[in-house]
Amino acid sequence: MTVTDLSHAPEALAHAPDGSVTFDGVGLAELAxxxxxxxxxxxxxxxRLNYSTLHTALSARLSRPVIAYSMKANNNRAVVQTMAGLGAALDCSSEFELALAASAGVPAGKVIINGNGKSRAYLTAAIRMGVWQINVDSIAEVDRIRSIARSLGVTVPCAVRLKLSYARLLLSDPSYERTLRIAEGKFGSSTQSGDAEAVVRAIVAAEELEFVGLTHHAGFPGYRADFTAERQLMHQARCAEEIVEFAHLLRRRMGVVTPRLNLGGGLRSGRSVYLSTPGNGGDGEFRTLPTPDEYAEAIAAGLAGADWDPIVQFETGGFHVGNAVLLLAGVQDVKDVTRPRERRYVTLDCAMTMFTGRGLNRVGFPLLVVGHGPDAAPHPLPVELVGPTCAYDSIAEDISLPPVREGDLVALLNQGAYCEVLSTQFNGFPRPAVVHLDDGDVRLVRRRETLADIWARESAALDLWPG
Ligand SMILES: Cc1ncc(COP(=O)(O)O)c(C=O)c1O
Incomplete structure (x- = not known):
């Protein structure tokens, strides 16, 4: 499969034999x-489709699943409101996301608070608003939350973020240790060292706090060289088993029941993820992803040993938005070169600054050229698709493309997760506009940045100019 193979394109995309393309019923040529x-x-x-597919899969196997949309993946108000409208709760990771959530009208009672080393300002805002749950990272955080709760005269619902031993996981597959090195680190309190138990005890003993659950997030492992869907499922299932074991231990040792289990996020939408390392050339590869049904099955198996009926929370971000967003770009230059080898450079008006994850995570994006049908004959030269910034700025290397010209449109797919939120203004490029499409309807939901936006924070007087 190549980068232009759209057999795994999102359901909302339609690419007609005459080359016209619609996304959610809107023609991309008209949109541009x-x-x-x-x-x-x-x-x-x-x-909506992504949410309902996951919700249906989970509801078929768990009695009380709750999906909290992790807004770090894409914080457009339009996305947050759509997810809230579907019934999703919300996962926030800073006081700034919390403010965005409030501005979108999401009730505080549906918000889960995440983050390591949370600031006093963040905790105070969350507690004052009356959020659904704070995922507590450490014993120091327990003390901060208590003092804020005391001064406000409220009780705060607290879940404890776990750093698991992964003993079960490593027993199933010792080679997973390399993958875990990334997942571990600064987050949570260890079940092995006794820290997690101490945090639970401190919460249970504090009259200002209510112990509501245990939480663990296993990040999306799909960017790793040894990724397979089966390994991700095994990872999720073994983590769920270990959390259940820890909850049983809490009940045995302290008589504490764990009403909520939070299993984090880590899923991606669509049937595959496209990986290619910038600079290595070649077309990259598509990796098959677990389906929502397979995921729900693995989670249900992991929770099967639980002898009580918890609310099971999920903090999925990338799954919901990943393939629900495309970046529509224009061709601004075509350059054919013969040395050091023959190739065609096609420069788009978008850049890697709009999806820095490509450099960070080997993630690539399936794409298509508007105006050329799926079976259009390719131009004979291998194409390098690049952005106009001074960074390496490669979008795809050594690919086959139909013969494009200045002014043609290219749609980069799967741009919803961790693209816009990580975008920068390198070289002074303003960030793109954002439109919300719904069955043929189009609304501008974030205007394009202007040069004035880029200068907006400048306070240096113009008389610093030596002339
Ligand atoms: C605690 C927590 N929950 C949820 C998520 C969302 O993950 P994803 O977008 O992979 O579903 C993250 C991502 O970093 C996270 O750190």
Whole structure:
């Protein structure tokens, strides 16, 4: 499969034999004519489909699943509101996300608070608002939450974020140790060292706090060289088993029941993720992802030993938005070179600054050229698709593309998760506009940045200019 193979394209995308392309019922050529390029387009239908597919899979196997949308993946108000409207709770990771959530109208009672080493300002805002749950990272945080709760005269629902031993996981597959090195680190309190138990005890003993659950997040491991869907499922199932074991231990040792188990996020939407290392050339590879049904099955198996009926929370981010957003870009230059070898450079008006994850995570993006049908004959030269910034800025290397010209449109798919939120203004490029599409309807939900936005924080007087 190549980068232009769209057999795994999102359901909201339609690519006709005549080359016309629609996303959520909106023609991409018309969209570019009306809103310009580059533009991020969010499909509300795809967001709804992704949510309902996961919710259905979980509800078929768990009695009380709750999906909290992890807004770090994409914090457009339009996305947050769509997810809240579907019934999702929300996972926030800073006081700034919390403010965005409030501005989107999400009730505090549906918000889960995450983060390591949370600031006093963050905790105070969350407690004052009356959030659903704070995922407590450490014993020091217990003390901070207590003092804030005392001064406000409230009781705070606290879950404890666990750093697992992964003993069961490593027994199943010792080679997983390399993958875990990334997942471990600064988050949570260790079940092995006794820290996690001490945090639970401190919460249970504090009259200002209510112990509501245990939480653990296993990040998406799909960018690793040894990723397979089976390994991810095994990872999730073994973690769930270990959390259940820890909850049983808490009950035996302290008589404490764990009403909520939070299993974090770590899923991606669509049937595959496209990986390619910038600079290595070649077309990269598609890796098959676990389906929501397979995921729910693995989680249910992992929780099967639980002798009580907890609320099971999920903090999925990338799964919901990943394939629900595309970046529509324009071709601004085509350059054919013969040395050091023959190739065609196609420069787009979007850049890696809009998806820095490509450099960080080997993630690549399936793409198509608007105006050329799926079976269009490729131009004979291998193409390097690049952005115009001074960074390496490669979007795809050594690919086959139809013969494109200046002004053609290219749609980069799967741009919803960790793209816009990680984007920068390198070289002074303003960030694209964002439009919300819904069954043929188009709304501008974030305007394109202007030069004035880029200068907006400048306070140096103009008389610093030596002339
Ligand atoms: C605690 C926590 N929950 C949820 C998520 C969302 O993960 P994903 O977007 O992979 O579902 C993250 C991502 O970093 C996280 O750290």
């Amino acid at each position: 004519a009306r809103h310009g390029t580059p533009t991020w387009a969010i499909s509300a239908s795809q967001l």
